[in-house]
Amino acid sequence: MDSKIEIVRDGAIARVTLNAPETRNALTREVVEPLCAFLAGANADDSLSCIVLTGAGKGFCSGGNIKDMRDGTDPMFAGTPHEMQEGYRNGIQMVPKLFSRLDVPVIAAVNGPAIGAGCDLACMCDIRIASTEAAFAESFMRVGLVSGDGGAWLLPRAVGVPRALEMALTCRTLNAEEALGWGLVTQVVEPDALLDRAMEMADEIAQFPPRSVRLNKRLILRSAEMTLEGSLELSAAFQAIVQNTADQKEAVLALLEKRAPEFIGK
Numbered sequence: 269m270d271s272k273i274e275i276v277r278d279g280a281i282a283r284v285t286l287n288a289p290e291t292r293n294a295l296t297r298e299v300v301e302p303l304c305a306f307l308a309g310a311n312a313d314d315s316l317s318c319i320v321l322t323g324a325g326k327g328f329c330s331g332g333n334i335k336d337m338r339d340g341t342d343p344m345f346a347g348t349p350h351e352m353q354e355g356y357r358n359g360i361q362m363v364p365k366l367f368s369r370l371d372v373p374v375i376a377a378v379n380g381p382a383i384g385a386g387c388d389l390a391c392m393c394d395i396r397i398a399s400t401e402a403a404f405a406e407s408f409m410r411v412g413l414v415s416g417d418g419g420a421w422l423l424p425r426a427v428g429v430p431r432a433l434e435m436a437l438t439c440r441t442l443n444a445e446e447a448l449g450w451g452l453v454t455q456v457v458e459p460d461a462l463l464d465r466a467m468e469m470a471d472e473i474a475q476f477p478p479r480s481v482r483l484n485k486r487l488i489l490r491s492a493e494m495t496l497e498g499s500l501e502l503s504a505a506f507q508a509i510v511q512n513t514a515d516q517k518e519a520v521l522a523l524l525e526k527r528a529p530e531f532i533g534k
Contacts, residue, residue: 273302274324280317280474281467282310289325294333295360295385295417297342307366314533317474317481320466321393322377328402331384332360337411344416356416360385364418367392371482373473377466378402378453384411387435388419391426394485395469396453398444399462404452405442406435425492427452477515477531 274285284306286293293299310316323329333342340346343355367374376393381403390396390404406423408415415423415436424432427450434440444456457465473481483506491499510516515531522529 271302272296272298273306275306278467280315280478281320281470282306282316282318283320283322283463283467286321286323286329289323289327291333292325292327292330292381292383293323293386294330295363295389296333296336297359300360300363304362304366307363307370310370310372311482313372314478316372317476317478318470319372319374320377320463320470321374321389322379322463322466325380326401327380327386328376328378328382329386329389330381331386331388331407332411332413334411360417363389364392364422371486373481373485375466375470377462378404379459379462381405384408385415385417385419388415388417388422391419391422391452396447397455397457397462397466397469398447398453399459400444400456401459402444402447402453402456403441404435404447405439406432407439407441408436410439477510477513477519478533479513479515480510483510 272286272288274287276283284303286299286303288294288296288299310319336342337345342359344352344359346352347355373395374393376390376396378390378396378398380399380401382390383405384407387404387406406415406419408419414420423435427435431450435442442450442452444453447453448456455465487499487503487506490502494502514534518529518531
């Protein structure tokens with residue numbers, strides 16, 4: 269069976285493509301399990317500086333598979349309430365948990381509709397770039413559901429509580445320009461420029477010391493949940509760590525000597 273996740277390495281960058289265009293990259297077990305396997309090992313790969321996540325075909329991700337809901341072929345959609353709860357906990361909810369533990373930055377290259385859990389998946393990424401053909405909808409109520417994959421936590425942090433409520437309670441679909449205006453994405457580009465722009469940004473990130481990149485991301489995300497005092501303590505600890513790396517010393521020397529730095533990841 270063909271893999272439903274395609275991973276291509278380009279130096280320090282991994283391009284991860286949801287590869288189930290026949291379902292517009294629905295988050296079935298065949299997609300979720302290999303995605304989780306990749307995410308679980310990403311932090312341990314010291315050579316990895318950035319991830320670009322996109323979808324094959326015309327869609328980024330259509331969320332849950334409607335046929336699985338109808339047929340009860342996924343543990344999330346069948347069994348007793350307890351069994352279904354465990355199906356969520358051990359299935360789709362592993363995705364946001366793994367993203368939340370990921371120190372490697374992730375850029376979502378949203379090539380088409382990101383619907384329901386697909387919208388939430390985009391929100392799990394650190395930076396979102398949209399094609400002009402992208403669309404975003406927190407449309408769980410169209411199938412009588414609530415977000416079971418972290419959207420209630422993720423979406424308000426991306427667009428604010430009132431706008432998150434509007435999206436969730438009306439099932440409104442945002443086009444790419446609206447998503448840009450709402451702060452859901454940072455850039456909108458033409459479809460044929462999307463992957464190039466995402467890879468270009470990933471390369472910009474990968475030019476810096478990998479340990480510093482990861483600690484910068486961790487500091488910003490953790491600080492959002494801390495007091496100022498707590499953030500200052502954490503930043504002091506992280507500064508002490510990076511200032512004991514060869515790469516930080518090389519960065520200073522390269523600036524003083526007006527040359528390109530040569531980082532070794534240590």
